[in-house]
Amino acid sequence: MLxxxxxxxxxRFAVTALKSNLTRTILSLLxxxxxxxAIIAVFTLVDSLEGKIKSSFAFLGTNVIMVDIFPFxxxxxxxxxxxxxxxxxxxAEYKFLESRLQNAEGVTISASSNATVQAGSxxxxxxxxxxxxxxxxxxxxxxxxxxxxxxxxxxxASRNLAILGKKIATSLYPNQPAIGKEVKIKGMKFTIxxxxxxxxxxxxxxxSKDEACLIPFGAFNKxxxxxxxxxxxxxxxxxxxxxxxxxxxxxxxxxxxxxxRGLRPTEENNFALNKxxxxxxxxxxxxxxxxxxxxxxxxxxxxxxxxxxxxxMFVSVRxxxxxxxxxxxxxxxxxxxxFQFLFEAICLSLIGGGTGILLVFxxxxxxxxxxxxxxxxxxxxxxxxxxxxxxxVAGIVPATLAARMDPVEAIRTA
Numbered sequence: 001m002l003x004x005x006x007x008x009x010x011x012r013f014a015v016t017a018l019k020s021n022l023t024r025t026i027l028s029l030l031x032x033x034x035x036x037x038a039i040i041a042v043f044t045l046v047d048s049l050e051g052k053i054k055s056s057f058a059f060l061g062t063n064v065i066m067v068d069i070f071p072f073x074x075x076x077x078x079x080x081x082x083x084x085x086x087x088x089x090x091x092a093e094y095k096f097l098e099s100r101l102q103n104a105e106g107v108t109i110s111a112s113s114n115a116t117v118q119a120g121s122x123x124x125x126x127x128x129x130x131x132x133x134x135x136x137x138x139x140x141x142x143x144x145x146x147x148x149x150x151x152x153x154x155x156x157a158s159r160n161l162a163i164l165g166k167k168i169a170t171s172l173y174p175n176q177p178a179i180g181k182e183v184k185i186k187g188m189k190f191t192i193x194x195x196x197x198x199x200x201x202x203x204x205x206x207x208s209k210d211e212a213c214l215i216p217f218g219a220f221n222k223x224x225x226x227x228x229x230x231x232x233x234x235x236x237x238x239x240x241x242x243x244x245x246x247x248x249x250x251x252x253x254x255x256x257x258x259x260x261r262g263l264r265p266t267e268e269n270n271f272a273l274n275k276x277x278x279x280x281x282x283x284x285x286x287x288x289x290x291x292x293x294x295x296x297x298x299x300x301x302x303x304x305x306x307x308x309x310x311x312x313m314f315v316s317v318r319x320x321x322x323x324x325x326x327x328x329x330x331x332x333x334x335x336x337x338x339f340q341f342l343f344e345a346i347c348l349s350l351i352g353g354g355t356g357i358l359l360v361f362x363x364x365x366x367x368x369x370x371x372x373x374x375x376x377x378x379x380x381x382x383x384x385x386x387x388x389x390x391x392x393v394a395g396i397v398p399a400t401l402a403a404r405m406d407p408v409e410a411i412r413t414a
Contacts, residue, residue, distance in 0.1 A: 021316075025312075025348060025351075027308075028305075028308045028309055028311075028312040028348055029305070029308075029309070029348050029349070029351050029352030029355070030305070030308075030352070031301060031302070031304040031305025031306070031307075031308045031309075031352070032301075032302060032305035032306070032308075032309065032348075032349050032352030032353055032356070032387060032390060033305070033352040033353070033355045033356045033359070034301040034305070034356065035298045035299070035300075035301030035302030035303075035304070035305050035356070035390075036298065036302065036352065036353040036355075036356030036357060036383045036386065036387055037298075037355075037356035037357075037359050037360060038294065038297050038298035038301055038356075039294055039295060039297075039298030039299075039302070039382075039383070039386065040298075040356060040357055040360045040375070040379050040380075040382070040383045041294075041359075041360045041363065042290070042291065042293070042294025042297065042298065043291060043294060043379050043382070044360055044364065044373055044374070044375050044376070044379055045373065046287045046290050046291055046294065047374070047376060047379070048372060048373045048374050049287070050287045051374075062276065063238055063239045063240065063241060063245075063246055063276075063277075064139060064140075064236050064237070064238050064239070064275070064276045065236065065237050065239060065246070065249060065250055065253060065273050065274065065275050066234050066235065066236045066273070066274045066275075066276075067089045067093070067097075067234065067235040067236070067253070067257060067271055067272070067273060068089075068232075068234060068271070068272045068273075068274050069083055069084070069086045069088060069232060069271070069272065070083045070084075070272060071083070071272035071273075071274060072272075072274045072275075072278040083272070086270045086271060086272075087228060087261075087270065087271075088226075088227055088228055088232040088233055089109065089232070089233050089234060089235040089271075090227070090233065091109060091217075091233070092260075093235060093257070093260055093261075094107065094108070094109035094133065094233075094235050096256065096260050097235060097237065097253065097256055097257070097260075098135065100256055101237060101249070101252060101253065101256065102252065103239065103240065103245055103248045103249040103252050104237040104238060104239060104249055104252075104253075105138065105139075105238045105239065105240060106135055106138025106139045106237065106238045107135060107138075107139070107235070107236070107237045107238075108132065108133045108135040108136045108138065108139045108140075108235070108236055108237075109132075109133050109217065109233050109234065109235050109236075110130050110131060110132045110133065110136060110217065110233065110234055110236070111130070111131045111217065111220055111224070111226045111231045111232070111233040111234065112128060112129065112130045112131075112231065112234075113129055113220075113224050113231050114126055114127065114128060114129065115127050115129040115185055115186065115213075115223075116185075117129075117164075117168060117172065117183050117184065117185050117213065118172075118183065118184040118185075119172035119173060119181065119182070119183045119184070120172075122171060122172045122173075122174075123172075124167075124168045124171045124172060124211075126211065127165075127168055127211055127212070127213050128211055128212045128213065129185065129212075129213050129215065129220070129223075130212065130213070130214050130215070130220070131214075131215055131216065131217040131218075131219065131220020131221065131224075131226075132150075132155075132214050132215070132216065132217055132220075133155060133217050134150060134151075134152045134155040134156070136214070137149055138238065139236050139237065139238040140236075142163075142196075142214075143196065143197040143209075144163070144194045144195065144196060144197065145166065145195050145196065145197045145198065146177075146178075146179055146194065146195040147163070147179045147192070147193050147194030147195055148193055148194055149163070149194060150163075150193070150214075150216060154216065155216045155217070155218070156218075157216075157218075158216050158217075158218025158219045158221075158222070159216060159219065160188060160189060160190045160191065160215075160219055161190060161191050161192075161193045161215065161216065161219075162183060162185075162190040162191065162192055162193065162213055162214065162215050163192075163193060163194035163195070163196065163213065163214040163215075164178065164183070164192055164194070164195055164196070164212075164213050165195075165196045165208070165209050165210040165211050165212045165213065166195055166196055166197070166198040166199075166209075166210050167198075167208075167210035167211055168210070168211060168212075168213065169192070169195050178192050178195060179192055179193065179194070179195065180192065180193075185213075185215075185223060186223045188219075188222065188223060190215060190219070196209040196210065196212065197209070198210060237249060237253060246275070246277075250273055250275070253273055254269065254273060257269070257271055257273075302386070302390055305349075305352060305390065306349075306390045306393060306394040307394070309345055309348050309349060309390070309391065309394040309395065310345075310394040310395070310397065310398065312348070313341060313344065313345050313394065313395050313398035313399070314398045316341065316344065316398070317341060317398045317399075317401060317402045320402075321405065321410050322410065322411060324337055324402055324405055324407075324410050325405065325406075325407045325408070325409070325410025325411035325412075326407075326411060328405070328407035328410065329407045329408075329411065334403040334404070335403070337399075337402050337403040337405075338399045338400065338402070338403040339399075340399075340402075341395060341398055341399035341402050341403075342391075342392065342395045342396065342399040344395065345391045345392070345394050345395020345396075345398075345399065346388055346391035346392060346395065347391070348391060349387045349388065349390045349391030349394065350384065350387050350388060350391060352387065353383050353384055353386065353387025353388075353390075354383075354384070354387070356383065357375070357379075357380055357383045357384070360375055360379075360383075361375050
């Protein structure tokens with residue numbers, strides 16, 4: 001109890017000292033405020049931007065492995081001419097994988113192309129048209145605001161049915177329901193059976209379901225040629241949530257694809273297995289570099305702020321030397337004196353850091369187009385943690401000098 005009582009008294013002494021020199025307190029915490037503001041602002045921007053970009057790639061799905069011609073690589077010697085000669089995935093290979101994969105939660109095949117869709121005198125250009133198998137919903141999320149998904153019979157019969165994005169539906173049929181209405185794609189009529197949930201304005205011109213359209217794979221083949229020298233179909237499989245399951249799925253898919261294509265053990269793969277996590281990891285590595293830059297920028301400001309707090313603490317110890325002597329002569333322990341000045345330094349730093357975090361919270365309300373800045377709890381704790389460490393580092397030396405003072409010599413100091 002005595003320890004906690006003395007600790008509380010040390011804290012009160014520190015707060016009183018800060019209030020008695022308000023101007024000096026404000027000036028000394030400016031450096032920490034600017035430093036914490038710079039670091040947390042950069043981290044908040046990076047986290048928000050990274051989250052926005054990754055969410056924009058949601059159309060690729062999560063834990064998905066795709067059979068493709070070109071691998072997701074970032075190398076200077078990318079042999080695209082070799083990859084270009086690879087055979088595309090086929091419906092037969094999709095059926096082969098669907099019937100044999102043990103580690104997949106779902107397997108599907110799809111093909112895409114840009115198209116113009118019409119309804120009466122209204123039209124929409126640049127629509128992302130995708131022909132899908134019934135199992136598309138097992139691999140990718142299909143969130144509908146209105147209507148329904150295809151039945152398996154409708155997919156197998158290649159019925160002329162379509163699920164449209166919200167933006168397309170409102171463009172073609174403004175101020176009226178689109179479900180049950182007809183649209184024309186390449187001269188063929190399709191009946192609308194569903195509308196995607198609205199995603200809002202896209203980011204960095206990435207694909208959005210608001211401008212997408214799903215039709216049966218067979219109906220897509222009536223409009224476009226799929227295969228080599230045409231629209232390349234993509235076979236995709238969804239793995240389990242854990243990394244081990246995804247690795248097992250990748251190895252299983254590679255073995256089955258090699259068996260289906262009759263590749264000998266000495267022959268290299270004539271296909272690529274692309275994981276959607278590759279894009280997310282690539283994005284994350286870019287933002288890691290930006291985060292380091294944020295540490296460097298804010299680090300200099302915090303360093304200056306730390307020196308400022310240390311300088312103020314040395315001055316404070318000098319001014320209160322006589323009081324320290326009196327306190328020690330009355331029985332005050334060394335740790336009481338130490339805590340008294342250490343708490344003062346930490347309070348200074350925390351106030352500066354808290355002010356910097358509040359400034360970041362304030363700028364998060366500034367509209368930045370489609371990007372929404374979000375100050376996360378993780379960054380708040382980071383800012384306060386860094387502030388506390390700076391306070392301890394800046395205050396430990398002057399606090400130790402104060403604690404080790406000889407009481408007689410300290411009282412004699414005027």
